[in-house]
């Protein structure tokens with residue numbers, strides 16, 4: 168099994184997928200824009216060969232270079248687990264005549280409007296939405312959809328430039344902020360709680376499923392700095408309140424023609440118990456979500472993803488043992504972290520249930536919380552009991568304080 172894996176060392180968790188591929192017996196050909204000499208040793212050990220390209224996002228250029236590089240060598244698959252590269256992987260598969268998701272299929276996981284159209288066409292519940300390009304179209308769409316609504320870029324990520332608009336006055340305030348965004352989506356605002364639905368799928372059928380709760384919803388995590396975002400995987404997915412979301416998730420995979428690999432969906436559970444589609448990617452969730460899933464079942468999804476992608480098998484147990492919470496912290500102030508308060512007390516409270524503590528140490532520069540959910544570091548805690556996992560997570564959110572003064 169010879170596999171081209173795009174960007175094997177960036178973002179950093181790609182190193183783990185590269186390892187997974189090697190561990191299930193794949194010969195891994197890495198392609199990335201990281202300089203060969205800057206590849207971390209952990210990734211180098213698992214690469215059979217590596218092609219450094221000048222611009223990994225320049226699809227035509229990468230396709231030409233990879234084709235020349237592989238001339239005379241056969242490969243069995245081309246894979247990517249980083250959102251901006253999933254179309255490139257599909258185009259390379261098409262180029263080499265490898266079966267798998269086509270570029271058109273993958274576009275259904277990348278273009279948010281196309282995604283919603285395809286999911287809606289399958290009869291699934293999607294927020295009402297319109298594609299809007301200018302002020303006139305925004306006002307017309309708002310008229311049609313009604314308040315509250317959401318305005319967000321079509322090609323968005325990290326909730327950047329995503330606004331909740333409650334009334335006509337807020338619309339007037341928001342329109343100028345959307346200038347410079349070529350295409351936006353104007354959507355009905357869906358009330359309720361927000362969750363993920365994550366899978367490792369084989370032929371579009373989940374071999375592994377996960378639900379995680381966003382506390383609060385990403386739009387709030389991403390727009391209010393003093394919040395410590397919490398995400399907790401749900402151990403007991405058989406609770407009746409999740410049935411509609413799981414069914415929605417499985418049907419979305421069918422509607423979009425999912426093949427093999429990771430998916431990461433976001434969905435809303437309304438106060439009436441209805442599940443409403445948010446968005447989906449054909450790649451794993453970021454911000455340590457895969458580590459959280461691994462801690463939830465004491466498994467290694469980096470490797471099991473590789474097994475599913477290479478051999479169409481999934482061998483890890485799917486029994487869920489814990490609810491695993493991650494808590495991202497943001498220091499008060501700017502510049503370098505100066506001190507951390509409350510960590511010792513929290514660690515004593517959490518005891519053996521704390522599985523990771525990765526807060527940035529005093530002296531380190533703050534990360535840009537707008538750019539990365541990772542913020543100024545995290546703690547991770549797990550517990551078989553939901554209430555206790557929730558309590559310990561929120562104890563970290565409120566009890567640990569970081570400063571940069």
Ligand SMILES: Nc1ncnc2c1ncn2[C@@H]1O[C@H](COP(=O)(O)OP(=O)(O)OP(=O)(O)O)[C@@H](O)[C@H]1O
Pocket residue numbers: 294317319323324325326327329354355356357358361384385386387433445446
């Ligand atoms: N129609 C909607 N109703 C209610 N909330 C919404 C709606 N659309 C988006 N949101 C909120 O805005 C957040 C960001 O939207 P979305 O996930 O579509 O964009 P994104 O920029 O890709 O986000 P990310 O990269 O953080 O996942 C959602 O997680 C949700 O909290």
Ligand SMILES: [Mg+2]
Pocket residue numbers: 326385433446
């Ligand atoms: Mg999102």
